Amino acid sequence: MDFQKLLLDVGKALSKDEVKALSFLCTDILNRNPTCVESAGDLFSRLGDKDHLSAERPYLLTELLIIIQRTRLIRDLGLSDRASETRSLISPYRTLLYNLSEEINDAELKDVKFLLNNYLPRRKLDENVSTLELFLEMEHMELISDNNLNLLETIFQSVCPMLNVKISQFKALQGKRQKNNLFANLTCKNKDGEPSRHRRHGWIYSVSSCFLDLDANVFHGGDDCVALSHQLSGLNTETSPCASLDGHCKCRAALGIYPMTAAKRGICLIVNNYNFNSDSHQKREGTILDEECLDKVFAWLGFVVEIKRDCKSEEMLSVLRELGSRNHSLMDCLVCCILSHGKEGCVFGVDGNHVPIKELTKPFNGLNCTSLADKPKLFFIQACQGTIEQKAVNICTDGPARSDDSIPSDADFLLGMATVPSFVSFRDIKKGTWYIQSLCQNLVQMVPMGSDLVSILTKVNADVSQMTKSVGVRKQMPQPAFSLRKKVVFPIPEAPPPSLPH
The missing domain is CATH 1.10.533.10 (Death Domain, Fas)
Incomplete structure (x- = not known):
């Protein structure tokens, strides 16, 4: 009842x-x-x-x-x-058609009906026929299907070209599913001759286990990055048919793009720690501006933004675990922004206790959050990673140092750090942090150009480096570390970009 x-x-x-x-x-x-x-x-x-x-x-x-x-x-x-x-x-196909219908206004619907005059009976094109009813009739006449959207693309090219982006992303998702089905049907034998437990995502598990064995320096740039290719080339082909880059399988698929077809892009969680109880940490003046900019930008990109303020260490973990326990199957990806004091590999709660960054990403790995498997999980951390600094007027820092590995040990993660290990990151008490402000500005400028996220973060690196030089302090260099397997390209929003402070 x-x-x-x-x-x-x-x-x-x-x-x-x-x-x-x-x-x-x-x-x-x-x-x-x-x-x-x-x-x-x-x-x-x-x-x-x-x-x-x-x-x-x-x-x-x-x-x-x-x-x-x-x-x-x-x-x-x-x-x-x-x-x-x-x-x-x-089905993703049914969801796609619904999302397309939500993007078509009355004037565009009239144009679509006009272009369908030679395909559908006139009574099916009456003024009172809705977009969804029109799609149903097109299906009934076998003009469209989950593997044939050519006519719809041709019509949209004349009426509303932006909608073809959604169709292209849907096709990419369909292609990915077909590849996954192919891998699922391959039998991978282990040393005892038994089928591998990780058949369906075997190559993902292999790459993930490789990340576990890598020294953190591999992700910090420099000559040590060569070690990554050696580790990957040594993966055992008995674990996965595509584990060895030079193995018999010879998988040479071009770098793809993560699908972005959902009605909502995903959750964007912002944890903003401003008022610290501990005497060893000052208030993080200027952080509210960072929060406001992140809120505007990620809402513009289609995310549902959730904000948590002044969290103790256990509260931070609790918030992340609760988010990881949700169903993200109808979302494209996840974004988490942590604004706090920190030290190498950790961030601080407002109670002064530290939380390892790995513990923040753990609730979203492939085992703990299956609904985010194969989807990008994007973390942006505004916090110090050490104590090395020089004087600057009106500049605050975000905290002291200790060595710890912070790279997530699973596939499809990106960890955008405000600075490299052992260095502070800088925060202008009137204008916000250099890293977050540059991140927001470049997302607004480069997403409409079709740029992928790694390219955007490279531009952030360049901008922050120039900013620090211009005010005469030791160079701050942001550090993106990632285990992404495809490009992250956000769909271009139809709404105008938000206005941000300069």
Whole structure:
């Protein structure tokens, strides 16, 4: 009865258009025309009859509400904790069509219908026919399908070219799935002749284990980087068919791009520690400006921004673990920004206790957060990594030093550090930190150019280096370390970029 009451409450909260959207998303599950669905209650009953929705299995409801961006309704009804890490029931193709429909305005829809005059009956192009209904008719006439979107691309090229970016990203995702299926069907034998436990993601596990064995200096640049290629070339081919770069498999696929097709890009968590209880750490004046800029930029990029302020060390860990326990299956990636005092390999809570950076990234590795597997996890750390510094007017630093390895030991991570080990990072008490301000400015300038994230961070390195020289202090050099396997390219937002301080 409680679950039925919950479904009733959801139905009352949804508009007619939202019910139609949910019905459209469930087309493949119900195996029938969604126009037959009369109400939210009717839809939920049909899903229940097919054992897709029940008190024991409410996951589909949460997934549907996330897709149509009714996240507040999820929170209000206490559904957020019900999310599952099981495979999504809604196909990426169906989600793509819904997301495309949300981006088409009335004028553009008229143009689309005009271009379809030679393909569809005129009554199917009436003014009252919605975008989703139009897509359904195109499917019915076999004009589009999950592996044939050519006509849609041709039409969008004339009406709204930006939408073809979403289709291209969807195609990239489909290609990735096909490759994964190919790897899944390969039998990898271990030394005892038994199939490998890591068959599906064998090469990912091999590269990850290689990272565990590497000295941290490999990621710090210089001649030691040569060690990385030696480690990779020595991977045992018995672990994975593609483990050895020069092995018999000879995988030479071009560097791909992580798919970015979800309605929401992902969660962007900002942990901003300003007011420290410890006598050994001063207030981090200027950090509020960093928080505001990060909030504006990542919201512009399509992220749902969450902000936590003045966290003790245990609170920081708790916040990250809770975020890692969520279902990210309908998200493209994760961003986490830590603004605090720090020392090498660690950041401080406001209680003065340190937290190893590896403990902050651990909740999101492939074993602890399966819904983020194969997706980029991006961490930006504004904190000192040592004590070496020189005087500067109106400049504060973010903390003292101790050696520790901070590189995440799993695939698909990027760790953007404000400075290299043993050095301080600098914070202007009026303008914010050099690193975060440069990061935000370059994201705003370079994302619309189609630049990938590593290229953007390279520009950040150059800018911060020039800034430090110009005010006469010891050079600060940011340090990106990563185990990314593809390029991170954010889709170009339709909204104008946010205004940032200069």
